[in-house]
Amino acid sequence: MASNGSLGAIVDEIVVTETAVEAVKRDSEHLRGSIAAELVDANPSVSHDAEHLLKFHGIYTQDHRDLRRERTQAKKPLEFIFMLRVAIPGGRLTSEQWLALDTLADEVADGSIRLTTRQAVQFHGVYKHGLQPLVKSLDRNLMTSFAACGDVVRNVVACPDLTLSDPGGRLAKMVDHLAVAFRPTTEAYWELFVNGEPAVQRVVEVEKPYYGENYLPRKFKIGVAHPHDNCIDVYAQDVGLIPTEHPELGSGFIVLAGGGLGRSYANEDTFARLADPITFATDDELDEVIAAILQTFHDLGGRTDRRRARMKYLVADLGLEAFTREVEQRLGSPLRPVDTPWTPVAAADHLGWAKSFGQTWQIGVRIGAGRIRDHVGGPQQRTAFATLAKRFGLHFAVTAQQDLIVAGISPGDKEAVTEVLRENGITLEGDLGPVERNALACVALPTCSQALAEAERRLPELVDGLEATLKSVGIGDQRLQVRLTGCPNGCARPAVAEIGLVGRTKTGYDLFLGGGLRGDRLATLVAEKVKLEDVGEHLTPLLEQWKTQANDGEAFGDFLHRAGLL
Ligand code: SRM
Numbered sequence: 001m002a003s004n005g006s007l008g009a010i011v012d013e014i015v016v017t018e019t020a021v022e023a024v025k026r027d028s029e030h031l032r033g034s035i036a037a038e039l040v041d042a043n044p045s046v047s048h049d050a051e052h053l054l055k056f057h058g059i060y061t062q063d064h065r066d067l068r069r070e071r072t073q074a075k076k077p078l079e080f081i082f083m084l085r086v087a088i089p090g091g092r093l094t095s096e097q098w099l100a101l102d103t104l105a106d107e108v109a110d111g112s113i114r115l116t117t118r119q120a121v122q123f124h125g126v127y128k129h130g131l132q133p134l135v136k137s138l139d140r141n142l143m144t145s146f147a148a149c150g151d152v153v154r155n156v157v158a159c160p161d162l163t164l165s166d167p168g169g170r171l172a173k174m175v176d177h178l179a180v181a182f183r184p185t186t187e188a189y190w191e192l193f194v195n196g197e198p199a200v201q202r203v204v205e206v207e208k209p210y211y212g213e214n215y216l217p218r219k220f221k222i223g224v225a226h227p228h229d230n231c232i233d234v235y236a237q238d239v240g241l242i243p244t245e246h247p248e249l250g251s252g253f254i255v256l257a258g259g260g261l262g263r264s265y266a267n268e269d270t271f272a273r274l275a276d277p278i279t280f281a282t283d284d285e286l287d288e289v290i291a292a293i294l295q296t297f298h299d300l301g302g303r304t305d306r307r308r309a310r311m312k313y314l315v316a317d318l319g320l321e322a323f324t325r326e327v328e329q330r331l332g333s334p335l336r337p338v339d340t341p342w343t344p345v346a347a348a349d350h351l352g353w354a355k356s357f358g359q360t361w362q363i364g365v366r367i368g369a370g371r372i373r374d375h376v377g378g379p380q381q382r383t384a385f386a387t388l389a390k391r392f393g394l395h396f397a398v399t400a401q402q403d404l405i406v407a408g409i410s411p412g413d414k415e416a417v418t419e420v421l422r423e424n425g426i427t428l429e430g431d432l433g434p435v436e437r438n439a440l441a442c443v444a445l446p447t448c449s450q451a452l453a454e455a456e457r458r459l460p461e462l463v464d465g466l467e468a469t470l471k472s473v474g475i476g477d478q479r480l481q482v483r484l485t486g487c488p489n490g491c492a493r494p495a496v497a498e499i500g501l502v503g504r505t506k507t508g509y510d511l512f513l514g515g516g517l518r519g520d521r522l523a524t525l526v527a528e529k530v531k532l533e534d535v536g537e538h539l540t541p542l543l544e545q546w547k548t549q550a551n552d553g554e555a556f557g558d559f560l561h562r563a564g565l566l
């Protein structure tokens with residue numbers, strides 16, 4: 001861009017310069033770029049441009065951070081590995097799909113299956129040459145990593161009760177529909193990873209209007225909550241949907257927009273934001289409403305600073321009303337107001353036995369930061385779930401709490417299923433500690449490039465410490481919700497937790513308090529750079545007040561607010 005050289009013009013120029021990623025997307029021929037050549041060259045990693053494009057195909061370029069120092073000192077290249085995320089709408093998987101994932105964990109990954117906070121599955125430690133075979137196997141088993149990441153609509157999350165209680169019903173179908181309806185149309189994924197041949201459509205390929213050549217400014221998340229269970233944290237979504245009945249119009253959804261929890265220490269003007277209700281849409285109207293929201297984000301969202309490009313900033317900067325007008329303009333009609341507001345409800349943990357569909361049962365199993373593996377000298381989680389899949393032909397659902405539900409169990413098999421879990425050392429619901437059952441942690445080290453501190457690997461220690469603190473205060477059976485992340489991106493949603501710990505330095509975490517199981521309140525920062533081993537000490541005075549002053553059944557986060565302690 002030409003500049004007239006004045007300070008104002010230079011500043012304008014800097015401010016309006018789009019990020020390099022925008023050009024990479026636009027020039028990529030619908031997400032192809034140089035990926036084809038780079039997948040098969042001798043380099044263990046890929047170029048910066050290909051790195052950005054690979055995300056749209058569900059693939060992250062990483063390096064094993066535990067080995068960084070040793071390798072650098074030895075003047076060796078870093079240990080380049082890839083993470084591949086499988087998008088699983090509503091987290092539902094058949095036994096066959098589960099067994100395929102289980103096989104892939106050994107064949108191309110580090111032996112683990114990682115369940116995510118958005119009901120997806122990740123493979124870690126994949127080498128470049130393993131990516132194509134991995135995707136081909138997913139494709140054979142009707143799974144995809146396409147659009148699991150990148151500046152597009154990602155995996156659609158949904159409360160498992162919506163889909164498991166009626167697998168062929170309206171809401172299960174709607175979740176599957178939404179997952180496909182907003183996927184980009186480009187054939188690049190199949191061409192690059194599945195067929196290996198340029199797709200015929202390539203020359204005439206036209207993307208959906210809200211993607212165009214440059215796709216969205218940033219990622220976009222859709223979640224469907226159960227009206228009686230906010231386990232997916234509906235207020236944290238770009239678009240949150242709550243199924244409801246309209247007195248005259250029948251079945252539909254309250255549509256929320258503008259949620260998001262990530263922040264950045266590098267940009268002070270970043271913040272967590274809860275989504276706001278903007279309309280009620282019937283089932284038939286929903287696609288068009290979401291498309292209009294996407295088009296608004298595509299047209300008006302920030303493309304000059306990726307740290308401040310999520311749709312929540314557009315909603316916050318324009319104001320909800322002006323944002324709504326923009327959506328209406330693109331929809332071509334006014335948005336219907338929400339007549340019957342939703343009363344937020346607490347998240348269920350989906351653990352233990354519950355009735356499933358028909359005569360069948362389901363059991364929710366606590367995984368622990370989502371990492372499923374056969375632990376040396378510990379629980380044999382992969383063996384347990386693979387055995388269940390083979391022996392009973394069940395199906396599975398990943399929860400937004402990084403846990404796994406085994407569903408479709410006939411009443412006569414309940415005991416045998418329990419036995420398989422027990423004999424493989426899996427802790428059953430009744431034996432879980434009061435902090436353990438609701439604790440989340442993001443992946444962080446050693447794979448996440450953004451991690452400033454540990455998370456998943458230090459969760460057990462944090463949980464044990466907090467359970468010991470509860471005991472020492474004399475309330476050892478009270479439940480607490482704790483979420484731990486290695487940086488303020490907030491992948492385990494600490495911004496809405498009763499106790500959120502957010503990595504800031506190698507060993508220091510910012511302590512947030514006062515969110516809760518309804519997910520309808522942002523937690524407040526109460527202390528900075530706290531060591532994990534000191535969290536109990538910070539909390540003890542507050543827990544003591546909770547013990548003596550709380551109302552009957554009042555949760556810790558609610559108490560802190562009511563008592564004015566934050
Ligand atoms: Fe996340 C980036 C892991 C859910 C906000 N997230 C990352 C990356 C890809 C790091 C990177 O950019 O290189 C992490 C990969 C680490 C690794 O080694 O696996 C990562 N995010 C995860 C997962 C696996 C956490 C987990 O332990 O389960 C979750 C995968 C979800 C999925 O299946 O799609 C995960 N991430 C979330 C959530 C929670 C949610 O959506 O319910 C959030 C907060 C909600 C939100 O989006 O605001 C979240 N992740 C982020 C952000 C902040 C984005 C922002 O601008 O606000 C980043 C950074 C980015 O995108 O540049 C990020």
Ligand code: SF4
Nearest residue numbers: 442448451486487491
């Ligand atoms: Fe990585 Fe930060 Fe997300 Fe944790 S919160 S997985 S450290 S990006």
